[in-house]
Amino acid sequence: MLTRNSLCLLLWILFDGGLLTPLQPQPQQTVATQSKENVIHLPGRQPHFQRVKRGWVWNQFFVLEEYMGSEPQYVGKLHSDLDKGEGTVKYTLSGDGAGTVFTIDETTGDIHAIRSLDREEKPFYTLRAQAVDIETRKPLEPESEFIIKVQDINDNEPKFLDGPYVASVPEMSPVGAYVLQVKATDADDPTYGNSARVVYSILQGQPYFSIDPKTGVIRTALPNMDREVKEQYQVLIQAKDMGGQLGGLAGTTIVNITLTDVNDNPPRFPKSIFHLKVPESSPIGSAIGRIRAVDPDFGKNAEIEYNIVPGDGGNLFDIVTDEDTQEGIIKLKKPLDFETKKAYTFKVEASNLHLDHRFHSAGPFKDTATVKISVLDVDEPPVFSKPLYTMEVYEDTPVGTIIGAVTAQDLDMGSSAVRYFIDWKSDGDSYFTIDGTEGTIATNELLDRESTAQYNFSIIASKVSNPLLTSKVNILINVLDVNEFPPEISVPYETAVCENAKPGQIIQTVSAADRDLSPAGQQFSFRLPPEAAIKPNFTVHDFRNNTAGIETRRNGYSRRQQELYFLPVVIEDSSYPVQSSTSTMTIRVCRCDSDGTILSCNVEAIFLPVGLSTGALIAILLCIVILLG
Structure with a gap:
């Protein structure tokens, strides 16, 4: 592997030639020169240089990470131009890692790394070097700062920090449909070599899916993948550094891909x-x-x-x-x-x-x-011909009279005879009887409409062949009225008339009530009895709407002459046979104002003419007391 140190040596060989160095280097210059021997020359006072081999401006050393040699790793040399090799110069090292990571030979200026270094833990160290006169212990030149960079080697494999992945894509998607993008991270130096250049590939999952080697984007690779055939796919993705070249490190992750359903299948019946x-x-x-x-x-x-x-x-x-x-x-x-x-x-x-x-x-x-x-076919109970039976009977019907009948039939193929019974839980059992075979219903007691106007009970029909199969129907019997009660006048039975009443005034409207159940259209009529119709003080005016008015027949009434009048009123109904009654109304004479408002109906003192004797007055008072009594 071509390290940066060897690169420096190669550059020195390539550019070796004569060059005059400056006669007076700047004393404060902190940039040192690094030769092919990996030497940093500390700035200082220098004599005139003759023609020397060319060097490069360089202020940093390089050291390999993960060095596994048995001896400390040589890093480089510090050298002062004032050091004539006579042992009068001492080299010191301070700063980042001095003494613990790096050591220096005080005489020669050689620097060594005394332990293995990890670039991913610390990529560089900043140190300071100085040359000191051994006798005077004074610096020969200002302190110089330099850097030791840890040179990367490919010691970290790519890692998928977010894996394993879960993704989905609709079934029947076209080739190239986007599924997911994965990303691997390499801790090596991305700026040096190919140690951190990652290439993606699929180890397991072809031919269904593909991956872009540079971006890590996963796409479908087969058309019309069917969820009903295969729903789950496990794809193994590899990320390899060194650009995928031989010798690179690799990491893997799993992507679980599910085909989501689309409605691409119609329902089908398994049989016709x-x-x-x-x-x-x-x-x-x-x-x-x-x-x-x-x-x-x-x-x-x-x-x-x-x-x-x-x-x-x-x-x-x-x-x-x-x-x-x-x-x-x-x-x-x-x-x-x-x-x-x-x-x-x-x-x-x-x-x-x-x-x-x-x-x-x-x-x-x-x-x-x-x-x-x-x-x-199911053995069913008998069926009544009607869901409800309604019957009518007059209240004076003799006991044992048939008032109606019910009918039920067995509709099954093997028709059976039917028997009828009154449901003893209902309220009509003691007033009516039923013929068990014919289904006819007859009265069992005398009926009184004024006591009970309607009966509601049930009839049960059962099959002779299977008595447990029964049906029930409701019977509604209305008791019809017989006109046996005469109509009577409704309240009030007493009214009043003003002393200043005029003929033809209606002083009271009356109506009638009948305890019989009056059929629709029944009319009541009102009149005076013949004996009261001769020169009456009052008369009855029939309005022909089941009401009548009490009408005055005189021009004024006097309480002194007569305080109370009794008027008989005859009322007849229109049923058969006709019933009538006579009711007597009491009419009291009262004192009223001009608007007809009653002021007083009490008995008042009667004032007699002056001049009557005491005996006459006593006789009159006795007569009044007798009359009042």
Whole structure:
């Protein structure tokens, strides 16, 4: 290996020739001359020079790192021009590493390295040299500074500080698709030789990937790599120094490369026909079977959507995707009936939810399979002809009268006879009976609409061949009203009239109530009885809307003459048979203001003419007390 020291010697040989050195070198010059013997001449007072061999300006020594020789490594020599070889000059060394790393022969000025050096630990040492007169111990010239550089050897291999690496690239990528860039670091001197010049290569991973030898960029080397064929690749990368030449040091790292999925595969059914058997008793909404298409893609690219192709089963069945298993779950939308239809056939289509148009454009990205469903016969309970039975009966219907009937049938192939029972948990069991064979319902007690207007209970039908198979239906019986109660006037039963009332004024509006269940359109009529209609003080005005008004027939009323009036009112309903009643209203005469507002209805003192005798007054007061009593 060509070291820098040998380079200096070579340069001295190449440029050897005569040259006069300066007669008076500058005494403060700190730059020394290094000859072919690796000598640094310390500046000082010099005599005239004759013609000598050419030298070069140089202020540094070089020492090889990692020296393994048995003797201390010779570095170079310090020499003063004032040293005549008579042993009167002493050389001293100070500074970086003096005495511990480097030693100097005080007489000859020879410098040696006494231990092995590592450039990567410390690349250079700065020292100071001086020549001292042994007798006077005074410096012969100023102190000079020089550098000992540790010369690099290729003792460090390249290292991948970030390895091992993990990378990914989409499957089906074209050749040259970028994957990852790796970088190796060499601790050797990048400015000297090729020790730190790294070249990258692939030791394992061809022919799938390639690497740029200078940049370390990894790219795909094969087209259309398929994740479904191989997903994981382990690539071994080597970095070699010395520009990759023989003898260079090398380091390696692993790059784990994953092919990420793209949707390049459509779902496929493993078979063309799926056979399912479904009991006719399956409830609506229940899952009656599963089918599955296979998609080798991964993640969202493998998500499948199932659809029933319009046809035979489109109205009876539905299909949804199980998100965990990607199976198609067939569900029942309407009830099945073996006796009506025993088999169904329809087609199911499987397709991807997320399409990659690079591959979708190449052809259909879906698959179709046929589903055949066989309906299984189940021994079912009887079926009532109606979901709800509603009946009516008058409240005066005699006990034992048939008011209606229910009907249930066994629809299975081996038809069985049916028996009927009243559900004893319901509230109609004691008022009605049912014929177990015919299903007719009759009254069992007298009914009173005013006590119970409606009955709601259940009828059970069971198969004679299998009594455990039963059905239940609700019965709603409305008790119809018989007109047995007359209408009565609603409150109030008392009203007032002003003393200054005029004829034709309505002083009160009244209505009627009937405890019977009045059918729609029933009317109440209001009138005076014949005996009260002769010269009445008040009359009844029927408004023909189930209300009436109490109307005045006089021009003013006097409390002194009569404080209370009693008015009989006859009310009739319109049902059959017609019922009527007479209610009496009390009308009190009151004192009112000009606007008709009542001021007082209390009894007030009656003032008599002056001049009556004491006996007459006593008689009048007695009469008033008797009347009030």
